[in-house]
Amino acid sequence: MLPELGHFALILAMLLAGLQGFFGIAGPALGRDRWTAAVTPAVAGQFVMLATSVACLIASFVDNDFSVLYIAENSNSALPLFYRVTAMWGAHEGSLLLWIFLLGCWTVAVAIGVSRLPSRFAARVLGVLGVVSFGFLLFMLATSNPFLRLDPPAPDGRDLNPILQDPALAIHPPILYTGYVGFAVAFAFACAAMLEGRMDQMWARWTRPWTTAAWAFLSVGIALGSWWAYYELGWGGYWFWDPVENASFMPWLVGTALIHSLAVTDKRGLFKSWTLLLSILAFSLSLLGTFLVRSGVLVSVHSFAADPTKGIFILVFLCVMIGGALTLYAWRAPLLKSQAGFDLGARESFLLFNNILLVIAAATVLGGTLAPLISDSLGLGTLSVGTPYFNPTFMLSMLPLTALLSLGVHANWKRGRLSDSKRTLLITLIVAAITAIILIYGVYSNGKVLSPVAATLGVWIILSSLVDPIDRIRRKLSLPRGVIGMTVAHIGLGMFLLSVTTVESFTLERDVALGQGDQTTVGNYEFRFQGVKPIEGPNYNGVEGTVVVTRHGVPTSVVHPQKRQYWVQRQVTTEASIEMHRGSNVFVALGDDLGAGKWSVRFQIRPLVNFLWLGAFIMALGGAIAATDKRYTLAKQAEAAPVTAPAPGVAG
């Protein structure tokens, strides 16, 4: 019964989303206030239906209802309860439902948030979100219904993909999707502003907290995915430029550009058409990512479900949404004129460079991701693009970006005068360079050509970000959350950069065959292999090795890397052991049984690698702080009132 209820709720949700889209766009356009007023109830109704549907699917998972095809394919009676719940988004159909549900959550939050805004504008924002939701619900009901029954029911399920049975990956999709979907809000605001023909600074200010929040979620989501890949895939890498990773990274890059250009539009009324375009692009790349991942046009280690018929649907949807928005843009953007100018050295210039470089970075990632497709469709044969392409091209835009950051943060709006902070900046730069050189040649010795440069930039970003807040505190000036958030996020970026530099330059790696009692040395560490013993988990069995780790003869720890074989899918997973020691990650993964009691074991020493994810989390924290700046809520109350006043019929 529950699956049918869930299915029915989905159909109702689709109808309500359609109404929400229709009333939200047609109501304000035709000046029908009763239509406009019907949007909010439709939002509420749609959300209730989506929540019902999600609850039904999760309940069926918990119940082990293997008469539902999706559950039979992705769960098993031996699967622990926690993973039976998270298995809901373990494959295509369920993750799509999660995607739509999270869009519903954002829509409700937006509906509450925009209730203070002019009602026509609010209705248009919700209307655009309704169209997005309708498209996805139609897609889901037509091609990817998670509630389809299996007749006769399976005696037991095929189990959740074992590599997904992991806490970080269980929460990775909801957070990542929250970020992805959040860009729909910026998109909806931009479309609403264009539909309204009122593309002044206000829409930018209204959009800012939403966009920053979405960006923060996306940052955490990507970092979790990377962390998972690091310890679960057993290779010890943290980023593979895999199409699925790129699909989430491109919206992040454009989203980063967007939060910066929104700042310019909000504060100075510049870059208006550019900001509109970025709002469209960020969400378009989210949609494109969905297409690439779900259609199977690109084969990737991450794509668990790929189906060309789904691809056609998403492509049509993509054309309607993105094509529609860009047409609207081509029609409306020429009306915009920027009146204010700025000097070359002003903060606006730096933010312009920031935007250009981030968009170039996103374009190079897009190019590399699509290269196999493009060369194939032009008949040039197949081509695969990997790290040798991505690393250098990406660095080409990232190095100038990080180099300009410290200057940009201290530049004034409008006037190109750095003199106030020139001295402080120079001092921080010198301190950063000395720290970097000590770190690279003193602590780790040797290094590649770029290591001291990149490390200097990393330290410089951290130090120079602190200058302004410290100055404000000393002069007893107010410290708004926007400034704190920016500082925190930039410090996170500095840590990230520093970590990437040390990891790329100083990682030590060795694969060795070891028998019981054998010892090997990697860097400053010695590893003694004590053999393996069998283990058994709830739905797997495997072996667990014991390795005694010492540093220059001083014991540091005893680690237990595992290799598991899951019963149902017969898949082998590597549970590497990762220990933090003196800032480095000591990584031990069990490889293959070589027979005669010997095992291949992989050892890695990665200095400061934890700073990488920590840096990303700190960036996201900065976003979260900035998104809650009082300025946005106060501004809303102050500005919304006079806007509604001259149009008495609208209030409805």
Next chain:
Amino acid sequence: MNRFLIPLGAFVLLAIVLAVGLKHSPEKGVIKSPLLGKAAPTFSLPVLTDTSRTFNSADLKGRWYLFNVWGTWCVECRHEHEALLEIAKRGEVSIVGLDWRDEDAAALQWLQELGNPYEVIAADREGRIAIDWGVYAAPETFLVDPQGTVVYKYIGPLTMDAWVNEFVPRLPPKQAAKS
């Protein structure tokens, strides 16, 4: 020309590329095996149906054969089994199976239940040989010519459509005419 039309134009181009990419069936072509045009890796492994015997891939020199990687744990392999039986019946080429990371007993029972399209099956219990062949996920099927060169690689469950459209044209006319 309105410069604000540029993004729309770029998107239209992108949509065309995506549509073409979608038309070119997704799986094939995108990941091509580096083995294509190169000599197939040689190996010797126990024969699944009679583990006292050892199978040497060098014995296959001089004739066309299909190299099919499968396992009882692989659901898609079950889907392609019908097609394999049909191909075996047509008799254009013989099919060599690689039972990948599997248990012999389960594999034997699978063959009993579903039929055996293979001329011979090598048991790759630890998956070493699959690594040599660059196997990415089961099922995968390779077409190897009499000189031992890999001519074609097919990823995913084999279908009769794929057999007729992708494999048969690559076979010499005489071989294909047998059907």
